[in-house]
Amino acid sequence: MWDFEFTFEAMPDLLNGLLTTVQLTLIGYSIALTLGLLVAIVRRVPIIGGVLHFVMEFIRTTPLIIQVVFVFLLTPANISAFTVGVVVLGVHYAAYTAEVYRSGIEGVAKGQWEAARALSLPTSRTWGAIVLPQAIRKVIPALGNYLISMFKDTPLLFAIGVTELLTQAQRVGSESFRVVEAYTLVGLLFLVVSIPSAIIIRRLEKRYVAV
Amino acid sequence: MEFLEQQLPRYVDGAWITLQLTVGGAALAFVLAMVVGVLGTTRFWWARAITTVYVETFRGIAALVVMFWFVFAFPDLTGFELDPIFAAILALGLNVGAYGAEVVRAAINAVPKAQVEATVALNFSWFQRVRLVVLPQAWAQMLPTFGNLIIELMKATAVVYLVGIVDLTSVAQQIRSATGETFLAFGVAFVLYYLLAQVLIFGMRLLERRANQKLGRAPAGGGLLSLLRPPTVGTQVGVAK
Amino acid sequence: MSPSDTPDNDLHQGVAGEDLIVFDQVVKRFGDLTVLDHLDFRVAPGERVTLIGPSGSGKTTILRLLMTLEKVTEGMVWVGGEPFSHMPRGSGFAPASESYLRARRKRLGMVFQQFNLFPNMTVRKNVTEAPVHVLGTPRDEANARAEELLELVGLGDKVDAHPTQLSGGQQQRVAIARSLAMQPEILLLDEVTSALDPELVAGVLDVLREVAETTDITMLCVTHEMSFARDVSHRVLMFDKGRIAEEGHPDQIFNDPQHERTQAFLKSVLENG
Numbered sequence: 001m002w003d004f005e006f007t008f009e010a011m012p013d014l015l016n017g018l019l020t021t022v023q024l025t026l027i028g029y030s031i032a033l034t035l036g037l038l039v040a041i042v043r044r045v046p047i048i049g050g051v052l053h054f055v056m057e058f059i060r061t062t063p064l065i066i067q068v069v070f071v072f073l074l075t076p077a078n079i080s081a082f083t084v085g086v087v088v089l090g091v092h093y094a095a096y097t098a099e100v101y102r103s104g105i106e107g108v109a110k111g112q113w114e115a116a117r118a119l120s121l122p123t124s125r126t127w128g129a130i131v132l133p134q135a136i137r138k139v140i141p142a143l144g145n146y147l148i149s150m151f152k153d154t155p156l157l158f159a160i161g162v163t164e165l166l167t168q169a170q171r172v173g174s175e176s177f178r179v180v181e182a183y184t185l186v187g188l189l190f191l192v193v194s195i196p197s198a199i200i201i202r203r204l205e206k207r208y209v210a211v
Numbered sequence: 212m213e214f215l216e217q218q219l220p221r222y223v224d225g226a227w228i229t230l231q232l233t234v235g236g237a238a239l240a241f242v243l244a245m246v247v248g249v250l251g252t253t254r255f256w257w258a259r260a261i262t263t264v265y266v267e268t269f270r271g272i273a274a275l276v277v278m279f280w281f282v283f284a285f286p287d288l289t290g291f292e293l294d295p296i297f298a299a300i301l302a303l304g305l306n307v308g309a310y311g312a313e314v315v316r317a318a319i320n321a322v323p324k325a326q327v328e329a330t331v332a333l334n335f336s337w338f339q340r341v342r343l344v345v346l347p348q349a350w351a352q353m354l355p356t357f358g359n360l361i362i363e364l365m366k367a368t369a370v371v372y373l374v375g376i377v378d379l380t381s382v383a384q385q386i387r388s389a390t391g392e393t394f395l396a397f398g399v400a401f402v403l404y405y406l407l408a409q410v411l412i413f414g415m416r417l418l419e420r421r422a423n424q425k426l427g428r429a430p431a432g433g434g435l436l437s438l439l440r441p442p443t444v445g446t447q448v449g450v451a452k
Numbered sequence: 453m454s455p456s457d458t459p460d461n462d463l464h465q466g467v468a469g470e471d472l473i474v475f476d477q478v479v480k481r482f483g484d485l486t487v488l489d490h491l492d493f494r495v496a497p498g499e500r501v502t503l504i505g506p507s508g509s510g511k512t513t514i515l516r517l518l519m520t521l522e523k524v525t526e527g528m529v530w531v532g533g534e535p536f537s538h539m540p541r542g543s544g545f546a547p548a549s550e551s552y553l554r555a556r557r558k559r560l561g562m563v564f565q566q567f568n569l570f571p572n573m574t575v576r577k578n579v580t581e582a583p584v585h586v587l588g589t590p591r592d593e594a595n596a597r598a599e600e601l602l603e604l605v606g607l608g609d610k611v612d613a614h615p616t617q618l619s620g621g622q623q624q625r626v627a628i629a630r631s632l633a634m635q636p637e638i639l640l641l642d643e644v645t646s647a648l649d650p651e652l653v654a655g656v657l658d659v660l661r662e663v664a665e666t667t668d669i670t671m672l673c674v675t676h677e678m679s680f681a682r683d684v685s686h687r688v689l690m691f692d693k694g695r696i697a698e699e700g701h702p703d704q705i706f707n708d709p710q711h712e713r714t715q716a717f718l719k720s721v722l723e724n725g
Contacts (some may be wrong), residue, residue: 058401058405060362061362061366061404061405061408061409062366062401062404062405062408063365063366063367063368063369063370063380063404064366064369065369065370065372065380066369066379066380066383066397066400066401066404069380069384069397070393070397070401073387073393073397074393152271152272152273153273154273155273155275155276156273156275156370158275158373159370159373166273166275166276166279170279173283179283179284179287180284180287180288182284183276183279183280183283183284184280184284186276186279186280187272187276187277187280190271190272190273190276191267191268191271191272194270194271194272195267195271198267198270198271
């Protein structure tokens, strides 16, 4: 039978894990958004752009978990697993967001570039005031989906011992021999966060697509 | 070179397990996606409810969590121990199937209503409509996203080393422990994953091309080499986690 | 031929009698919009009826109701003496179920404005799949019949072509062959030339003239091709605002329209080609 007493006892630990999971997601997502944008811009530079493209494709087509373990093994011991995890997560997803930004940038009408040149705007103004605002607006829904994907990828950091939700569940579950409750609760907690987020993002999607 | 000579057989064994998990998971995901996706387009509320619950549940929970549940919680609950490979395929298939079901549902809904009306005018049964007209037409639209999903599935298989399956990731870690060569041990695994992904991408492109030819759409042009474009990344990529 | 103003109390005798199609006080609404307004009309076996009228007057809806692509809001449709929009239940009627319709729908065939050929099949498959799967015709027989029909519509050499390789007019002729392959008693033609380039219209109409002359299929035809309507139809119905404004022999309707709506409509059609 379901052990409610255990449920109450384990909840603080699990919620703590969930908090870490949310932190990982938000920090990782900020990295992915920023780095992805940089990559999308630099990719337009000849040669460097080509190399960068290959690196990003390599990152996209190999598993996140082996990337995490690999980087963790290479970093000095004084850097925490949390830091390694959040950086690798962010870089991995930057490989995806870069493609999203790229499609947005390519979607900006050619006439916009020409108009900027006609006004002799400096490159930084062209990007900052004309191209990016239009490009980013269009890709907001696509970027939003990656937030949820990242949230669901954080359990992979269990592999390097980041005390996120799954790690916590494994600990409390094995201490008390209440494995069914522990892992079922993890699943439920994931749903509690991801389903409302999905609904919010679908709403955003409607709003921005309508523009 | 000596490293490769000595270790290659182990990598090949690991990659073989990774491939089996990918194919097994994809097969399960495909069946689930088709059945649940088609159910989601029927007029029965209970069928659509099944689709919604399945899709939202398994898209909302990471495959790794589902796998842990099958490996650790399930035996506790039922007294039956699942073979880890089976549990992994189940978890991966359920997860990717949920994304696939959405793809199938959307592709079916995108088949023009007029096509369905033509099947009514010819008095096809519901099953004949779906089998002879709707699915063959929706198929070409499903394939690009299926291609992205199978890459995500292949990548997701790497979590299985956490439940003791000796896949490519597991082999890389074992060899690293044995030799201390972190770069080399992982590098070979990365390259093998990358190659595996390229093979899958190429295979899916072939399928896509055939599907488009069947619908009388001209292929994108060029020979087989043109299929080696870099993968297209759309909004759906990277969601199958 | 049945006048539209048949008194209601005669109707149910008529249903069992010689009329193939009966619309009995049919109302069709889409939301607030009433498309058919207590419509009564009958079609005799073998009769060819053309429906004309301004767009939005409900002509196409009549064909779609008959093909069961839409459901009536009120009233009943009968085909061959059997209820079609409804099915008998107890002493009354209930809306027709899919299985009830499947047993009866094969009496009708429909050709659409946009052809609606199946792009995932060759021309041959387009014409043979329904006979094979729905009627249980052996594949060989269905193939032979398909070749015959495609010959009839002048596309004997396109049997193994793909729909996308055909012109609009050719596609529409395949669509006609496809519906004839089901050997329907009633053929519904929904603006079959409206989507075609002008130079392709004649070919399609010639095929339909041929079908009208050589078979006794009952035809209901919505069209703006007035000369075609005059040539093939026994009766023309002029629709306006969901009702029949005027009906009669084509000569009378086209040469001597009585109703002012008919006069105005014919004038606008002639002016705009």
